[in-house]
Amino acid sequence: MSLYCGTACRRKSFWCYRLLSTYVTKTRYLFELKEDDDACKKAQQTGAFYLFHNLAPLLQKSEHQYLLPQYSLVELEKLLGKLGQDTQRIEDSVLIGCSEQHEAWFALDLGLTNSSSMSASLQKPEMEAELRGSFIELRKALFRLNVKDASLLSTAQALLRWHDAHQFCSRSGQPTKKNVAGSKRVCPSNKIIYYPQMAPVVITLVSDGTRCLLARQSSFPKGMYSALAGFCDIGKFRACTDDTGRRKTTPIVVISCVAVIVLGVSSTFPPVMSRKCLWHYNFPIFYRQTFKHTA
Structure with missing residues (x-):
């Protein structure tokens, strides 16, 4: 029995080390591509490209599922x-x-125009007919894809959106130039380097122990509700503190929360430049009341 357990432990350790080794080599390879333009250009020769049009990814329908x-x-x-x-x-x-x-893996948006590109944006119907697919809004596409593809598209859209919004230097006003990998942009005149940004976001689940408090915006589809969420104010984000979540809950639904449980950080939902922190709040029984929403 001890021999069997020892063999099982060694096998488990082997696969753990192998997974760790694979992750490390992938991380190092991606770092090399981001820092070495020549290596990234070489990787494009054997790489794969995912297409977007105005930040909407291209999907192809196959029977009851969508393919990327x-x-x-x-x-x-x-x-x-x-x-x-x-x-x-x-x-x-x-x-x-x-x-x-x-x-x-690379992402390319053929619907956006770049300050350094002389080509005009391509028309969506023309591209969909040629590619035999559809450009679908990412928030809708996420529910039709597996976790791996959804995470990949979220990363792609966030980077494409950032590059589209930061084509000029905020100090000199001159066009910035991205490196081959798209991990940064540089102003040729003053050499200032711009990197993709992240903004902290709080998502809270308010509960009284048996029920959850959900809300909706007027732009939501009929019947859709979500947990409370919002961006953190400048200088007021403190990771893993209950005060951050309380500040986002109180103005939205006018209630006071107690007993916070931190659930985790980050998610694959777009945009990934938003760092999402999750909290679970207990709404005490003596504060219970019915909230009506007219949206």
């Missing part, structure tokens, strides 16, 4: 040629990850 198509560099160059676009447009792509076999 990927294209090689050769296929992408042929597509751009058919649509009358210069292959220089590929320089607008951003690195979003890699496989365990070190196949680099």
